[in-house]
Amino acid sequence: xxxxxLTGFFENFLKQEPIFTNKKVLxxxxxxxxxxxxxxxxxxxxxxxxxxxxxxxPSNVFVYGRPxxxxxxxxxxxxSNILRVAEKNKLEIKILYLNCKLKGVADTQYRLxxxxxxxxxxxxxxxxxxxxxxxKLFIKAIEKEKTLLIIILDEIDQLVKKIGDEILYNxxxxxxxxxxxxxxxxxxxxxxxxxxxxxxxVKSSLSEEELIFPPYNALQLQDILxxxxxxAFRNETIEEGVIEKCSAYAAREHGDARRALxxxxxxxxxxxxxxxxxxKITDIDEAEEKIDKDTVIDIINxxxxxxxxxxxxxxxxxxxxxxxxxxxxxxxDMYKEACFKVGLRPLTQRRVSDIIAExxxxxxxTTRVISKGRYGRTREICLAISDSIINNVSxxxxxxxxx
DNA sequence: CGAGATTCATGTGAAGTATACCTTTAGGCTTAA
DNA sequence: AAGCCTAAAGGTATACTTCACATGAATCTCGTA
Numbered sequence: 001x002x003x004x005x006l007t008g009f010f011e012n013f014l015k016q017e018p019i020f021t022n023k024k025v026l027x028x029x030x031x032x033x034x035x036x037x038x039x040x041x042x043x044x045x046x047x048x049x050x051x052x053x054x055x056x057x058p059s060n061v062f063v064y065g066r067p068x069x070x071x072x073x074x075x076x077x078x079x080s081n082i083l084r085v086a087e088k089n090k091l092e093i094k095i096l097y098l099n100c101k102l103k104g105v106a107d108t109q110y111r112l113x114x115x116x117x118x119x120x121x122x123x124x125x126x127x128x129x130x131x132x133x134x135x136k137l138f139i140k141a142i143e144k145e146k147t148l149l150i151i152i153l154d155e156i157d158q159l160v161k162k163i164g165d166e167i168l169y170n171x172x173x174x175x176x177x178x179x180x181x182x183x184x185x186x187x188x189x190x191x192x193x194x195x196x197x198x199x200x201x202v203k204s205s206l207s208e209e210e211l212i213f214p215p216y217n218a219l220q221l222q223d224i225l226x227x228x229x230x231x232a233f234r235n236e237t238i239e240e241g242v243i244e245k246c247s248a249y250a251a252r253e254h255g256d257a258r259r260a261l262x263x264x265x266x267x268x269x270x271x272x273x274x275x276x277x278x279x280k281i282t283d284i285d286e287a288e289e290k291i292d293k294d295t296v297i298d299i300i301n302x303x304x305x306x307x308x309x310x311x312x313x314x315x316x317x318x319x320x321x322x323x324x325x326x327x328x329x330x331x332x333d334m335y336k337e338a339c340f341k342v343g344l345r346p347l348t349q350r351r352v353s354d355i356i357a358e359x360x361x362x363x364x365x366t367t368r369v370i371s372k373g374r375y376g377r378t379r380e381i382c383l384a385i386s387d388s389i390i391n392n393v394s395x396x397x398x399x400x401x402x403x
Numbered sequence: 404c405g406a407g408a409t410t411c412a413t414g415t416g417a418a419g420t421a422t423a424c425c426t427t428t429a430g431g432c433t434t435a436a
Numbered sequence: 437a438a439g440c441c442t443a444a445a446g447g448t449a450t451a452c453t454t455c456a457c458a459t460g461a462a463t464c465t466c467g468t469a
Binding site for chain 1: 409410411412413414415423424425426
Binding site for chain 3: 108111126127128129131133347350351370371374375376
């Protein structure tokens with residue numbers, strides 16, 4: 001569109017019937033008034049946490065469920081209700097939420113505690129203090145306020161996989177050092193067999209209560225989508241079958257409601273951008289690709305240069321020899337070459353091996369350690385994203401690294 | 404022909420190193436009495 | 437002399453390196469049928 005057309009474009013945009021009436025409803029931060037198909041879990045969680053209103057420490061809870069099965073939503077729902085009642089009755093109750101997956105935020109013991117302390121308004125240095133000093137600061141902070149405290153640790157499986165279960169031990173033990181305040185922990189895990197890998201002592205004290213969130217099935221997903229679509233979109237915007245398709249796609253991915261909603265939202269955005277007034281089934285495919293691309297790009301943008309170089313090397317190898325599995329050695333050679341081009345000192349193979357493992361954790365690639373017998377042992381690596389996205393990503397990386 | 408032994412390429416754990424940052428402390432400088 | 441600032445000392449977390457050992461099936465070796 002030329003410069004002249006710009007005003008016209010905006011005019012048109014304004015005239016055009018908007019597809020969304022309330023887009024927020026489809027965003028993951030939105031909490032609906034009623035949560036569908038989670039009554040059982042809500043009741044359970046509520047009765048576990050209810051004692052806090054009598055100023056008794058509730059049991060620690062461990063929550064399992066695949067991503068997008070409504071864990072965070074349910075917990076938030078219950079907690080905000082508790083807080084509302086607490087406020088009305090002037091009860092000193094605090095609830096902290098922390099997502100452990102965020103790199104550089106809460107991915108080590110130090111950083112996690114530092115973050116909790118920050119919630120209490122203490123300035124904590126990024127590094128430099130001994131970890132137990134941080135603990136002391138944190139304990140002092142919560143003791144000062146004399147409250148009941150619930151700490152919600154989202155995705156702790158990721159954290160424990162990375163740095164071990166010592167932190168959980170410390171947290172469960174922290175109550176013994178407190179006089180005024182009492183702490184309850186709610187651990188959220190995507191990994192169903194996660195507790196197998198932690199110290200049994202920690203396990204028993206952390207999972208005094210357990211809550212399991214089964215994945216939504218396609219029908220339940222449809223209900224959820226309809227509920228929200230009703231608010232989010234103008235009437236008659238959605239073509240027949242769109243909701244069904246969204247939920248089918250998401251059901252395929254272990255009933256991930258978050259994904260279903262995102263699909264719907266992005267599909268809406270896409271058709272809005274195209275200047276259409278309704279959402280077609282074909283928009284969903286486009287939306288799926290866009291979401292995949294965006295998540296990968298998001299991940300990439302938050303990672304350091306070396307990480308990007310490694311990923312770039314993988315994509316390059318992927319295109320030079322399509323559909324054959326990739327091995328660590330190849331990647332490292334390509335990576336070294338890339339480093340040379342950029343003028344960066346290459347990391348050791350040891351470290352690159354760890355970076356590749358991180359990528360696996362992030363879901364960009366899938367790896368499998370295999371033995372090729374006489375020809376050694378290595379990781380077999382496949383990119384977990386579609387070719388067109390890889391191509392796109394590869395170009396972005398290329399540009400970002402000025403290769 | 405089959406049971407071990409060997410081999411390769413790299414996984415993986417532990418310990419060491421470099422860097423960035425923190426607090427404490429001691430010394431030097433300034434300032435005000 | 438008291439107060440303030442600065443730089444050095446001593447300490448820590450984190451990202452990375454170095455070292456050393458572990459892995460596990462294809463291949464080799466060699467004794468036996």
